[in-house]
Amino acid sequence: MTGQVTWATIGRRLARLCGLCLLTGGRMAVIVITTRRSKRAGRLTIELVRMIEELGGAFIKAGQVVATRVDLVGPAVAGELNRLHDHVAPMTAVEAIGTVRHALGPLSDDLVDALARPPVASGSIASVYRVRLADRTVALKVRRPDVGATIAADLAIIRWLGKAVTRTPAFRRVPIVEIADQIGRCLIGQLDFAAEADSLRQMKEHLAAVSGVHVPAVIPELCGDGVIAMEFVDGLTHASIERLPAAVREAEVAVLVRAVYHLLFAAGFVHVDLHQGNTYFRSDGTVVLLDAGFTYELSREASRSFTAFFGGMIQGEGEACADVLYATARGTTSPAATREFRTGIADLVERNTGSRVQDFNLSLFCVELFDLQRRCGLFAEAEFIFPMLCLLSLEGLVKEHHPTMDFQIEAAPYVMQSLLTEPPDEPQRVASP
Secondary structure (H helix, E strand, O other): OOOOOOHHHHHHHHHHHHHHHHHHHHHHHHHHHHOOHHHHHHHHHHHHHHHHHHHOHHHHHHHHHHHOOHHHHOHHHHHHHOHHHHEOOOOOHHHHHHHHHHHHOOOOHHHHHHHHOOOOEEOOOEEEEEEEOOOOEEEEEEEOOOHHHHHHHHHHHHHHHHHHHOOOHHHOOOOHHHHHHHHHHHHHHOOOHHHHHHHHHHHHHHHHHOOOEEOOOEOHHHOEOOEEEEEOOOOOOOOHHHHOOHHHHHHHHHHHHHHHHHHHHHHOEEEOOOOOOOEEEOOOOOEEEOOOOOEEEOOHHHHHHHHHHHHHHHOOOHHHHHHHHHHHOEOOOOHHHHHHHHHHHHHHHHHHOOOOHHHOOHHHHHHHHHHHHHHHOOEOOHHHHHHHHHHHHHHHHHHHHOOOOOHHHHHHHHHHHHHHHOOOOOOOOOOOO
């Protein structure tokens, strides 16, 4: 899928990154000088998104994640970044036909004709085509050629930068490389379409118990290397939630939140890619989840620990949360730093318990939590980054469309059921006095 990443490949990729950044910087400088203040921000945003699209690879995925946080970057920037979800320039018809022919063998005329037409959506990893067959209509997701080498080179560059950063005193003990490696494995995993098809089936099975959620069925006989076929869901439109009445909008946001919590706490299954290209809201009250490429399955220990931490936060038990994080923490430090760590975690949790979405900022919570770990030299389980990324993207949607929701209380039934069904193991680490 990714092939071997050579120094030559990394060098060419780095040269392209630097060249595009310099070119975009020059265009932005001209815009600042020549454009009226009222139009300047919009044109600068367009240039930034154009650069991200041209960079491709991991940079488009980063832009998609940022686009979910309208509350942080503002509606203008988020709106332009939303283009990266499924309006990226598609591959050519020749490339699409070649990929599908390699995966499935000789193609029918109907399939060739469908791949020759523009895709219904096109993102950083693949394009999606509507294919009308004799007995049904299917959505065919086709992987871009050479995208694996691009992403692998990006991740190698990011890993190298992470190593450089950890040599500075402030970040010497921060597990940046480990976190980058885990996220990198997830991004590379998006290129494994057999694994994604399996994840899509798992997600459909997990969410069968959640009312109001639809996950399209995979069509195994039309899947292959670089190709996933699934049922085509009609009537999906971009920014679909904006068209709904306020009451329906809030109800469907609640459905999505419950679905995410069920996946996270009941199954240890994390969907990290909840952007508008993968999540649709329909007027009949159902939420459609289309993609399972950027997902992560927590280890049993990490799932138990994260659930216990969230449960402690719901109940305002700061010291219990400190116990959970300290039990998973890596690194060595002094007794004084350990006490600061435990006291800081307890205080952070107690200050943020019981807040509605409009009064709670998960981004600031994560920043403060990370800074506390960095200062004390103790770092909680690195896998926690995935549920945090999932909840950060979900929080952005909830803040915009259901700001009065109590994000923590909504999780309570799922957390408590998980804790009662499978109680956590005894802590393996004894806290210092």
